[in-house]
Structure formats: structure tokens, C-alpha cells
Amino acid sequence: MAHDLDSVRAALVKSRSRLLPQSNVVATGVGYKVTRGRKTDALSIVCSVTRKLALRELAPRDQVPANIDGIPTDVVATGVIRAFQERTARLRPAPGGVSIGHRDITAGTLGCLVRKGGQTFILSNNHVLANSNDAMRGDAILQPGPVDGGRFPGDHIAALEDFVPITFLEPPSECQFARGVIAVLNAGCQLIGSRTRYRTVNIQATENRVDAAIARPLEPALVKKDILEIGTISGLGTGSLGTAVRKSGRTTGLTAGEVLQVDVTVNVQYGPGRTAQFSDQLLAGPMSQGGDSGSAVLDHNNRLIGLLFAGSENSTIINRIEHVFSELGLTL
Amino acid sequence: MKRAVAALMVLLISSIGLGGERAMPETIHEVKAKHAPRFLALPGVVSVGVGRDAGGAEVIVIGLDRARPETQASLPAQLEGYAVRVQFIGAVKAQ
Numbered sequence: 001m002a003h004d005l006d007s008v009r010a011a012l013v014k015s016r017s018r019l020l021p022q023s024n025v026v027a028t029g030v031g032y033k034v035t036r037g038r039k040t041d042a043l044s045i046v047c048s049v050t051r052k053l054a055l056r057e058l059a060p061r062d063q064v065p066a067n068i069d070g071i072p073t074d075v076v077a078t079g080v081i082r083a084f085q086e087r088t089a090r091l092r093p094a095p096g097g098v099s100i101g102h103r104d105i106t107a108g109t110l111g112c113l114v115r116k117g118g119q120t121f122i123l124s125n126n127h128v129l130a131n132s133n134d135a136m137r138g139d140a141i142l143q144p145g146p147v148d149g150g151r152f153p154g155d156h157i158a159a160l161e162d163f164v165p166i167t168f169l170e171p172p173s174e175c176q177f178a179r180g181v182i183a184v185l186n187a188g189c190q191l192i193g194s195r196t197r198y199r200t201v202n203i204q205a206t207e208n209r210v211d212a213a214i215a216r217p218l219e220p221a222l223v224k225k226d227i228l229e230i231g232t233i234s235g236l237g238t239g240s241l242g243t244a245v246r247k248s249g250r251t252t253g254l255t256a257g258e259v260l261q262v263d264v265t266v267n268v269q270y271g272p273g274r275t276a277q278f279s280d281q282l283l284a285g286p287m288s289q290g291g292d293s294g295s296a297v298l299d300h301n302n303r304l305i306g307l308l309f310a311g312s313e314n315s316t317i318i319n320r321i322e323h324v325f326s327e328l329g330l331t332l
Numbered sequence: 333m334k335r336a337v338a339a340l341m342v343l344l345i346s347s348i349g350l351g352g353e354r355a356m357p358e359t360i361h362e363v364k365a366k367h368a369p370r371f372l373a374l375p376g377v378v379s380v381g382v383g384r385d386a387g388g389a390e391v392i393v394i395g396l397d398r399a400r401p402e403t404q405a406s407l408p409a410q411l412e413g414y415a416v417r418v419q420f421i422g423a424v425k426a427q
Contacts, residue, residue: 108427127426211426241384261393263361264381265368269425277372283381283395283421293427312378312422315395 003071005030008043011069015045022062024049026078033074045071048078079231087228087250088148090155096227096296097248099144100124102131102160103152107145109250109294111307112233113225114214114330121214122158122223123330124294125309129213130163132270137161141215145250147291157222163213164327169267169275208278209323211268211293211309214330227296229254233332236321237303239282244300245318247308249292257284257316266317268310282306282318297321304332360390363412367392371407376400378424385417395421 008030019028025047033044047064052075055063064073088099088107100110100122108128113120122141126132129141142150143157217223226232228248239245243259261283267275288295288311297306297318306318325331358366360382368380371394379395392414394407399420408416 125426132426241382241390261379261381261383263364264379265372266379266381266395266424267372267377269423271426281381283379283383288427290425290427308427310424310426312397312424315379315421315424317424 003043005043008045008071011071012045015068019045019047019064022064024051024053024058024062025064026050031074033072034076042072044074046074046076048076050077050079052077087253088144090144090150092222093224094143094157094222095224097230097250097253098228099148099150099250099291100128100157100294101142101145101147101150102129102135103140103142103146104131104134105145106147107150107250107291109248109292109308110143110223111294111296112227112304113223114325114328114332116161116214116328116330119216120220120223121161121216121330123212123214123296123307123324125211125307126163126166126213127211127270127309128294129160129215133163133165135160135163148250156218158215158217161214161216162328164208164210166208166211166270166276168270169277208276209280210307210319210327211276211278212307212319212324212328214328227298230296230298231302233296233298233304234302235304236325236332237299237301237305238322239297239299239305239318239320243305245284245287245297245305246300247287247292247295247297249288249295249308251289251291252287255287257287259284259318260315264317266310268317278310278317278319280320280323282320284316284318286311286314286316288316358412360392360414363414364392367411374403374406376403379421383417385415389415391415391417393417393419395419395424397421397423 016028027048029046031046032039033042096112098110099107101107111123114123139160140152140156141158142155144150230248239259246256248254259282264281264283265279267277293309295308299305304321306321307324308318310317371377371380376396378397381393383393385391
């Protein structure tokens with residue numbers, strides 16, 4: 001039998017003082033009961049716990065009863081609830097999901113920690129750690145990033161180690177001959193009534209698959225494996241159509257989305273008049289803004305599947321982690 | 333007569349060749365790869381990828397920065413048997 005909101009609230013108020021002191025319960029509230037992953041239309045008393053345990057692992061006084069005054073309870077694992085951590089602040093050790101940047105940029109996101117040759121490195125984007133190719137090995141990386149008040153040397157956390165250069169599309173060709181040919185072609189199109197128009201472009205030598213870089217922490221103790229609000233990475237995964245994903249980023253924090261397109265070839269703007277084309281990207285719905293670049297993207301089993309680097313009003317573009325790891329020679 | 337037989341043989345062999353090609357249709361990813369460069373050269377096209385339609389079928393998705401009547405008019409509804417969808421995704425910027 002379904003109960004109305006008032007009676008459930010009344011039962012909650014009465015039982016709250018009994019539920020909250022239980023060792024595992026961190027919050028109580030009213031919500032629709034979820035049974036086998038599906039929301040039902042029955043209102044329930046929701047007990048948020050740090051983690052779900054079998055009844056036999058709990059002392060009788062720490063067990064949440066199946067119902068209170070005839071109203072069902074629902075136990076939900078939310079983890080430990082902490083005061084909101086400022087992602088743009090200086091944090092030591094710095095976890096994934098916080099502000100970071102090369103000394104000459106604004107700020108991006110510290111993605112996660114990775115391994116190379118037995119050592120630990122910070123993973124983020126080239127345009128966050130290597131100033132879009134305009135940087136040298138050893139350059140200072142600040143946490144928080146300069147726009148969030150990070151200054152050298154006080155906030156110096158790491159040194160640029162390596163990056164995959166981004167190949168930018170050249171502006172329209174300066175070649176006089178090509179421009180002449182195009183003018184003739186376009187005149188021809190106009191004559192035959194076709195709406196098609198051609199334009200000259202320089203072909204780029206290689207296609208980009210990643211916007212990625214790594215930096216070496218000045219001391220291992222300055223960084224930490226966890227990603228804010230996500231926790232630890234459980235392994236490597238692969239993004240495919242429909243994969244539910246999450247990221248933890250400097251600007252929009254913890255957000256979730258879904259892989260809506262794969263095998264995406266996309267033109268990405270890097271400031272006025274500078275564009276780079278990327279292939280084999282993942283496209284998710286809107287789940288990021290400026291400053292979230294470099295966020296690690298994980299599936300719902302906490303497997304790392306990508307590196308966020310770009311987006312529009314209604315899309316987020318993600319490098320496949322397979323390409324990031326192979327191009328930089330990384331492991332977890 | 334010999335010539336006619338030879339010509340017939342050539343015809344027969346070439347038709348087997350064509351049949352072989354038809355038996356191995358290209359995947360949606362191959363078709364997308366073949367056509368993406370020409371779409372990306374059109375004004376306003378920012379992306380070409382593979383997504384799903386409401387029914388769950390795989391489709392080629394062309395992303396535009398905004399409404400572009402001329403470009404939209406020149407895009408096909410289908411490519412080699414695969415449906416083509418147009419989406420307004422906006423200008424994509426490094427974040």
C-alpha cells in the first residue's frame with residue numbers, strides 16, 4: 001500500500017533520532033523506493049549509508065528495519081558525506097578533478113594519475129599542461145591554475161614531462177594557383193546552377209586522436225590517486241554507443257552523461273582562427289564547460305574510458321583512453 | 333565465334349567480380365570514413381560520427397554549428413544504405 005507524503009514525513013521525524021546514531025547511517029530523507037534498480041511509486045524512508053553491508057555484519061542496533069510504522073525503508077549507499085571541497089583551491093595532496101595548468105594558460109582539470117616507466121605522472125590535456133604545443137619539457141605546472149590564483153613558485157606542483165603535439169589546420173591556402181583553380185570551379189558551379197562551392201585548404205600531415213600531456217609531480221606526496229567525488233579508478237574500459245559516463249572537473253564538478261556518438265571526426269577551435277581536426281572521438285551530451293578540460297571520464301564501474309578536452313553548448317568531446325595510453329606509453 | 337566466347341567469358345568474370353563486391357557491403361564506419369572529408373569541407377559542418385536513431389539503429393550523424401540552409405540542402409538523407417541525421421551541436425571549442 002502506498003503512503004502519502006505527510007504520513008511518511010511524520011514517521012521520518014519520529015524515527016530520525018533513532019536512525020541517525022546508527023554507525024553506518026549518514027543521512028535520512030523521504031524518497032521513492034528503488035527495488036532492483038527501478039524506481040517504484042511507493043514512498044519510503046531513505047537511509048543513506050556509507051556502504052551497504054549484509055545484515056549479519058551489523059549489530060542489531062545498527063540494522064535499518066525493513067519498515068517503520070508500516071512505511072518501507074530504502075537503504076542507499078552514498079559514501080561519507082564531506083563538506084564541499086573547493087576545486088579551484090590549492091590542495092595538497094591534489095586529487096583528480098581539481099584546477100591545474102601550465103604557467104602560461106588559464107586553468108584546466110587534473111585528470112588522474114598514470115604510470116610510465118615505473119613512475120607516477122599527472123594526466124591532462126596538451127592545451128592544459130603544454131599550452132597547446134607552446135611549451136618545453138620541465139615547464140612549471142601550477143595547482144591551482146593561474147586563473148584560479150596559482151602562482152610560481154608557491155603553487156608549483158609538477159613539471160611538464162611529455163605531450164602529443166596537436167596538428168592544427170592551416171588557414172585557407174595561400175597558393176595562388178590553387179586559388180585560381182577554385183575560382184574557376186566556383187564560377188562553373190554558379191553557371192550550372194549548383195549551390196556547391198569549393199574552398200582551398202592545406203591538407204594536414206597527420207590526424208589528431210588525442211589532446212594529451214603528462215607532468216611529473218615534484219614530490220609523490222603532492223598528488224593523490226583518488227578523483228574527487230568519484231574515488232579510485234578500477235581499471236581501463238572502452239566507450240561504446242550508450243555507455244553511461246561520469247567526469248569530475250574543475251568547473252562543473254561531478255556530471256554524468258552517455259556516449260551518443262562514436263568514431264567522431266570533429267573540428268575543434270583553439271582560440272580565434274585556430275582549428276584542429278580530431279578523429280575517432282567519443283561524443284557525449286552536454287556535461288562540461290571551459291576549465292573542465294583534462295577531466296578523466298569513467299564508466300559507472302569506475303573504469304577509465306576517456307580524457308575530456310572539448311565541447312559545445314550541447315556536446316562533450318572525449319579522447320579514447322586507448323589512444324591516450326598508446327600515444328604516451330602509459331599504464332594505470 | 334571464338335571471339336564471341338572470349339567476350340562472354342570476360343563478361344562472366346567481371347560480373348562475378350561485381351557480385352563479390354555486393355556480397356560484402358561496407359560497414360557504417362567505412363561509409364562514414366569515405367564521406368566525412370567532403371562533409372567537413374562544407375560551411376558549418378563541425379563533426380561527422382556514428383550514433384543511433386530513436387529506434388536504436390546506427391546512423392551517420394552530421395553536426396552543424398547552427399542552422400545552415402545551404403549546407404543542409406546539400407546533405408543526403410542516406411549514404412550507401414545508411415540513414416544520415418543532422419544535429420545542431422554548436423561550435424566545438426577546446427575547454
